[in-house]
Amino acid sequence: MNETAAGRQSTSAESAPAREPVIEVRNLETYFGDRHILKDVSFDVLRGEIFVILGGSGSGKSTLLRHIIGLLRPSGGSIKIFGHETVDIGEEEWEKLRRRMGVLYQGGALFNSMSVGDNVALPLREFTDLPEATIGIQVRLKLGLVDLAGFERLRPDQLSGGMKKRAGLARAIAMDPQVLFFDEPSAGLDPIAGAGLDELILRLRATFGMTIVVVTHEMESVKKIADRVLMLFKGEAVAVGRLDEVMKNPHLRVQQFFHRQADEEKVDPRQYLDYLTAGGRREL
Amino acid sequence: MPGREEALAALGRAALHAVDVVRDVWALLRDIAFWLFIAPWKRQRAGVRWESVIEQGVRIGWDAIPIVVLINFFVGMISALQSASLLKRFGQLLLVANAVALSTTRELGPLLTAVIVAGRSGSAFTAEIGSMKMAEEVDALSTMGLNPTRFLIVPRVLAMSIAVPLLTLAADFMGIFGGWLIAVTVVDLGSWQYLRHTADAIDMGDVMRGLTKSCVFGGIIATVGCYLGVHVEGGAEGVGRSTTNSVVVSIFLVIFANLIFTAFFYMIE
Numbered sequence A: 001m002n003e004t005a006a007g008r009q010s011t012s013a014e015s016a017p018a019r020e021p022v023i024e025v026r027n028l029e030t031y032f033g034d035r036h037i038l039k040d041v042s043f044d045v046l047r048g049e050i051f052v053i054l055g056g057s058g059s060g061k062s063t064l065l066r067h068i069i070g071l072l073r074p075s076g077g078s079i080k081i082f083g084h085e086t087v088d089i090g091e092e093e094w095e096k097l098r099r100r101m102g103v104l105y106q107g108g109a110l111f112n113s114m115s116v117g118d119n120v121a122l123p124l125r126e127f128t129d130l131p132e133a134t135i136g137i138q139v140r141l142k143l144g145l146v147d148l149a150g151f152e153r154l155r156p157d158q159l160s161g162g163m164k165k166r167a168g169l170a171r172a173i174a175m176d177p178q179v180l181f182f183d184e185p186s187a188g189l190d191p192i193a194g195a196g197l198d199e200l201i202l203r204l205r206a207t208f209g210m211t212i213v214v215v216t217h218e219m220e221s222v223k224k225i226a227d228r229v230l231m232l233f234k235g236e237a238v239a240v241g242r243l244d245e246v247m248k249n250p251h252l253r254v255q256q257f258f259h260r261q262a263d264e265e266k267v268d269p270r271q272y273l274d275y276l277t278a279g280g281r282r283e284l
Numbered sequence B: 001m002p003g004r005e006e007a008l009a010a011l012g013r014a015a016l017h018a019v020d021v022v023r024d025v026w027a028l029l030r031d032i033a034f035w036l037f038i039a040p041w042k043r044q045r046a047g048v049r050w051e052s053v054i055e056q057g058v059r060i061g062w063d064a065i066p067i068v069v070l071i072n073f074f075v076g077m078i079s080a081l082q083s084a085s086l087l088k089r090f091g092q093l094l095l096v097a098n099a100v101a102l103s104t105t106r107e108l109g110p111l112l113t114a115v116i117v118a119g120r121s122g123s124a125f126t127a128e129i130g131s132m133k134m135a136e137e138v139d140a141l142s143t144m145g146l147n148p149t150r151f152l153i154v155p156r157v158l159a160m161s162i163a164v165p166l167l168t169l170a171a172d173f174m175g176i177f178g179g180w181l182i183a184v185t186v187v188d189l190g191s192w193q194y195l196r197h198t199a200d201a202i203d204m205g206d207v208m209r210g211l212t213k214s215c216v217f218g219g220i221i222a223t224v225g226c227y228l229g230v231h232v233e234g235g236a237e238g239v240g241r242s243t244t245n246s247v248v249v250s251i252f253l254v255i256f257a258n259l260i261f262t263a264f265f266y267m268i269e
């Protein structure tokens, strides 16, 4: 996938024609030691769209996300967010950019030493001079948005998995970010809670026009929420574009992915045993 | 000879790993120094989080008072008995007071306190930060624009460097008190005599050196605890392993630092 290919497929069903990119990734490369993880990955995420990063286990989805949100520096390539090059900026500039971004982690990542309300209030207390009363209103508002009104006083360990994620989401949108990232939103949730989270993602986009980037391998949820998708296979971007287009992509790996021919099923047991005893990572 | 080659390779890996650790620790120390001494003046909203320092201080210091006091009380009694059985042979029983005062303020107070704190709080740092890392809470801090060093590590290091000397002061008192109790009850020394000898024996310099040492010990324990927490790998099991390591490594480093201090004080005397 080169720049022009990523740029051309910019129109999603209901959007105005020329939307500017919020995130521009070009020729991204990652090495862990001598292992080549991401290979020449390029794509754009456009304002207001729901962009899904798809791929099997170990394909490099989380690594890609960590590069974009600045937790891991890539070995090469360029990532622009809101037009700012981020791969070589200092920590201080990153901190400013990050206030315009929100991230929802797999388990919600709430701080257990604080109540749910204090978790949501934390960014407001740290980055604004709002009086406590206003912060309280904001917290109730954001918790209401994720259907957790009245849960301020509870401690995170008193919440179910799905509630933790929603509370984490309330914290992620506390500062009204322009871009929101989700790491495996439905992982570890029952189908109903997973579907509820998908609804929430759609609702956030509809209400605030946020740009949303989702990492997942749940096809059900992709079909429901994705405007455009990036399909990773062993660190390569094998397809980028609108979901319906990518689903028609003849690439063998793409078809396998959409038709659930999971790689795991074809693993040779002897090879797998070697892999386990060698203490290796998910190399298969 | 494959055996030898493997051994060499293992040695090489260990050396590389050691270089990595030294580099990481150095980076962490620089980071701590930055958020402690530079960022509060240079940047907005980057001051030391004093509420956290106090909260940690209570957990490290206040909550440890009973155990620190009790242990040092017992060890003070032990020192008195040990030195009495030795000094009796030379007919110098009164020197028990000097022996207890010196050993407590110079060595036992600072060292025992550090060991207790390493076991109680250093390990807790590793466990807390390690499980936060596993639950992606540390990443969440970063992506919210809240620096994890400033948020999690600086308050702990600062609180510990303050709490450990204060605990040591309490330890010194209790050690001497334990010694006194043995002296007047078992060894049959006069109470006033003992206290006067203690007062003569204690050199404010010794006490200050002991407190300086314990401040450094606190810094070591906190840094080790946080470092191992930040570098935890391998899920809940990994957190458990690192927590144990935290105690072992910090006690080792505390004793090593103590050796350096003692050698240094010996040479300048």
Ligand SMILES: Nc1ncnc2c1ncn2[C@@H]1O[C@H](COP(=O)(O)OP(=O)(O)OP(=O)(O)O)[C@@H](O)[C@H]1O
Binding pocket: A032, A037, A055, A056, A057, A058, A059, A060, A061, A062, A063, A064, A217, A281, A282, A283
């Ligand atoms: N810090 C690291 N050091 C070394 N290798 C790593 C590191 N992080 C990830 N990897 C490797 O990079 C590859 C991609 O990992 P990544 O976590 O990005 O995959 P993923 O697509 O998110 O998979 P999953 O769906 O299982 O979460 C894997 O082979 C993994 O072992």
Ligand SMILES: [Mg+2]
Binding pocket: A061, A062, A063
């Ligand atoms: Mg992943």
